[in-house]
Amino acid sequence: LRVIDLPDEPATRRLGGALGHLVEPGDVILLIGELGAGKTTLVQALAEAAGVAEPVTSPTFSLMHELSGHQGILFRHMDLYRLEADQLAHLGLEEWFEPDAVLLIEWADRLGAFGPNCFLRIVLSHRGDGRLAEFTASGQRHEELLARLLPGVAI
Numbered sequence: 743l744r745v746i747d748l749p750d751e752p753a754t755r756r757l758g759g760a761l762g763h764l765v766e767p768g769d770v771i772l773l774i775g776e777l778g779a780g781k782t783t784l785v786q787a788l789a790e791a792a793g794v795a796e797p798v799t800s801p802t803f804s805l806m807h808e809l810s811g812h813q814g815i816l817f818r819h820m821d822l823y824r825l826e827a828d829q830l831a832h833l834g835l836e837e838w839f840e841p842d843a844v845l846l847i848e849w850a851d852r853l854g855a856f857g858p859n860c861f862l863r864i865v866l867s868h869r870g871d872g873r874l875a876e877f878t879a880s881g882q883r884h885e886e887l888l889a890r891l892l893p894g895v896a897i
């Protein structure tokens with residue numbers, strides 16, 4: 743089962759919350775979906791579950807925010823919506839992709855060939871009034887993360 747229904751916003755928040763209890767530094771969560779698909783909602787619930795106290799907003803102009811959660815776990819929250827393709831090579835993405843943090847990347851499809859090799863990708867799409875979430879994992883750690891996540895969120 744790699745696709746789940748998210749019939750309402752609380753379902754998106756439950757998914758984010760479940761993920762927030764499982765993530766570890768080095769994990770890479772790629773979030774893809776059009777405006778309003780629920781990417782930031784998911785990140786907010788994830789951060790809250792992971793003990794991030796500060797309010798989470800989309801880093802639209804700065805592209806990246808650092809947040810810290812329980813036990814000093816670091817989160818890098820990126821929103822690449824405004825990223826131009828020719829900026830990609832100059833951002834210093836290698837530093838952002840250091841495995842000292844959990845990476846949460848909205849509009850990750852904008853990374854193109856600069857994307858990481860290992861990731862959990864969540865594609866959110868509209869379905870009626872709700873959303874669908876489609877999961878892909880790459881690499882053993884992210885396969886395991888997905889295997890632990892799905893039983894808790896599948897309805």
Ligand SMILES: Nc1ncnc2c1ncn2[C@@H]1O[C@H](COP(=O)(O)OP(=O)(O)O)[C@@H](O)[C@H]1O
Binds near residue numbers: 753754784871872
């Ligand atoms: N599963 C869902 N069903 C219906 N509405 C949802 C669902 N998940 C989130 N929403 C709503 O959709 C909007 C998503 O906004 P946001 O999370 O900012 O999207 P994005 O970051 O993808 O642009 C919010 O108004 C939220 O309440």
Ligand SMILES: [Mg+2]
Binds near residue numbers: 782783
């Ligand atoms: Mg957003």
